[in-house]
Amino acid sequence: MSVVLAVAQRGAGILTLKAATVANSEFNSDWLIALASAMQATMLARNGVGIAAPQVYVSKRVIIVASRANLRYPDAPDMPAVVMVNPEILEKSDNTILGEEGCLSVPDERGMVARAEMVKVRYFTLEGEPIETVFHGFPARIVQHEIDHLDGVLFVERLD
Numbered sequence: 001m002s003v004v005l006a007v008a009q010r011g012a013g014i015l016t017l018k019a020a021t022v023a024n025s026e027f028n029s030d031w032l033i034a035l036a037s038a039m040q041a042t043m044l045a046r047n048g049v050g051i052a053a054p055q056v057y058v059s060k061r062v063i064i065v066a067s068r069a070n071l072r073y074p075d076a077p078d079m080p081a082v083v084m085v086n087p088e089i090l091e092k093s094d095n096t097i098l099g100e101e102g103c104l105s106v107p108d109e110r111g112m113v114a115r116a117e118m119v120k121v122r123y124f125t126l127e128g129e130p131i132e133t134v135f136h137g138f139p140a141r142i143v144q145h146e147i148d149h150l151d152g153v154l155f156v157e158r159l160d
Helices: 030-045 137-150
Strands: 050-052 062-065 082-092 096-103 106-116 118-124 130-136
Touching (some): 030 050, 030 062, 096 137, 106 137, 130 137
Antiparallel strands (some): 050 062, 062 082, 082 118, 118 130
16 A cells, blocks of 8 residues: 655645656666656545646656546546656647646645647557557646646646
């Protein structure tokens, strides 16, 4: 059973920083695997559909995207959780979709945010294997929201 970590709340300095890249030497390390496991447990305990390492006070470029229906997002499509290390968006669609977002770091606020409908992402697995994949719709929204965290941006800064 993984530990559930404290979640940084809006105003915490770590949420405003650009997170550090995970170094090649850190792939497949016990600490990185433990971090991903604890992030997953924390996300699930709080009914999240994604989480970024800075939200648990670790300024590293690691996110989890895990769309699934829950109390906070009853209409979310189900997908297996994906741990992404050093993710970067290679392409995004011109067409955007306005959708409601919330955040574990801003628990009492939700708002409508325009995001690209499609994103092509390159990331590494915990073992360091490079992956390129495309996300559409709600999972694409999660990817963009979580990568924003790695760049020190909260969704409330994107509200119109």
